[in-house]
Amino acid sequence: MSAYIALADGRVVEGRSRAPGTGRGELVFTTAYTGYEESLTDPSYAEQVLTFSYPLIGNYGVRDDRFESESVQPRVAVAREFTEDVAEWLESEGIPAVDGVDTRDLVTGIREQGAMRCGVAAGPDATPEQAREQLEQCVGMSDHVDIGAQVSVDGPEVYDGTGPRVTLIDCGAKKSIIDALVERGAEVHRLPYDATPAEVADTDPDVVFISNGPGDPANFTAAGAVVDHFAGEVPIAGICLGQQVVARSLGGETEKMEFGHRGLNQPVRDLETDRVIMTTQNHGYSVADPGELSVTQVNVNDDTAEGLEGVGIDVLTRQYHPEANPGPHDSLGFFDDVLAMAESPTPPVTSD
Numbered sequence: 001m002s003a004y005i006a007l008a009d010g011r012v013v014e015g016r017s018r019a020p021g022t023g024r025g026e027l028v029f030t031t032a033y034t035g036y037e038e039s040l041t042d043p044s045y046a047e048q049v050l051t052f053s054y055p056l057i058g059n060y061g062v063r064d065d066r067f068e069s070e071s072v073q074p075r076v077a078v079a080r081e082f083t084e085d086v087a088e089w090l091e092s093e094g095i096p097a098v099d100g101v102d103t104r105d106l107v108t109g110i111r112e113q114g115a116m117r118c119g120v121a122a123g124p125d126a127t128p129e130q131a132r133e134q135l136e137q138c139v140g141m142s143d144h145v146d147i148g149a150q151v152s153v154d155g156p157e158v159y160d161g162t163g164p165r166v167t168l169i170d171c172g173a174k175k176s177i178i179d180a181l182v183e184r185g186a187e188v189h190r191l192p193y194d195a196t197p198a199e200v201a202d203t204d205p206d207v208v209f210i211s212n213g214p215g216d217p218a219n220f221t222a223a224g225a226v227v228d229h230f231a232g233e234v235p236i237a238g239i240c241l242g243q244q245v246v247a248r249s250l251g252g253e254t255e256k257m258e259f260g261h262r263g264l265n266q267p268v269r270d271l272e273t274d275r276v277i278m279t280t281q282n283h284g285y286s287v288a289d290p291g292e293l294s295v296t297q298v299n300v301n302d303d304t305a306e307g308l309e310g311v312g313i314d315v316l317t318r319q320y321h322p323e324a325n326p327g328p329h330d331s332l333g334f335f336d337d338v339l340a341m342a343e344s345p346t347p348p349v350t351s352d
């Protein structure tokens with residue numbers, strides 16, 4: 001069974017269909033060598049086509065207790081070789097899967113030309129034309145203006161706890177972010193991505209937490225308005241898209257990266273301690289200007305902002321994934337720091 005990937009650079013790559021169907025999205029790659037269940041269920045991959053640079057994906061099976069959300073999130077999955085387990089899982093989810101392609105070549109192309117749009121057709125009747133038609137219909141990531149609606153909860157959800165109240169704006173939250181907070185005793189109020197400041201105020205938060213999520217942070221205007229409203233009054237935290245949204249709201253700017261950071265071994269330097277930790281990452285945008293925040297951690301490879309803190313206000317964010325699923329546990333302490341900030345906040349800024 002054949003499969004075709006039509007790339008925005010004009011090439012059509014032929015592979016083997018492991019799960020039939022058509023799909024389109026921004027072609028990105030991850031260098032993660034484990035954690036395929038977590039990556040494939042990470043809502044931040046919505047509207048993307050995920051290529052694994054590691055050649056064999058699926059060698060320890062598929063277990064749903066490792067899932068980060070209830071469904072597979074990328075539109076298409078690509079690898080050098082998927083095991084039968086993974087191929088069956090993707091087929092049962094209706095997600096086209098392509099293997100038998102030279103992923104070294106595909107990844108080199110993305111590194112040289114940037115993450116690009118693509119269209120895919122896979123299955124017994126698939127043709128290169130179908131893949132090209134998909135490509136024609138494929139829009140850029142920033143054009144998915146209401147992408148939050150695809151990945152957020154429909155209404156509020158509460159996770160009981162005896163510790164600080166965390167109001168999590170779910171822009172496509174990974175399950176392990178909620179788990180990390182609940183394990184530490186937090187009472188988590190999970191609200192939809194478009195919650196208003198009044199809805200957030202109703203939960204009486206000790207900390208407002210903006211989650212990870214797919215696409216361009218510029219499209220998460222409601223979450224930005226929440227940060228705008230509460231900054232200086234209530235501690236603010238954020239992970240990945242959350243860091244980007246927080247920075248944009250507090251005078252900063254984000255920009256699209258050429259091909260982003262996706263993998264489990266991204267080195268991050270803490271500027272205060274000079275300590276380097278290994279982190280899990282999945283992002284295609286970065287904070288180019290931190291605005292009124294201070295950059296406290298940077299990526300060792302390219303110096304992009306990996307951690308931000310407020311100056312005189314309680315703000316703590318990370319561009320990488322401290323929840324560490326999959327990936328090294330070096331950065332789990334972030335959640336302790338966020339809850340400590342919630343427990344003893346700096347007195348609110350008063351305007352007199």
Ligand SMILES: NC(=O)CC[C@H](N)C(=O)O
Nearest residue numbers: 212213215240241284285
């Ligand atoms: N994991 C995330 O939250 C990703 C954030 C954003 N969608 C990006 O690509 O940069």
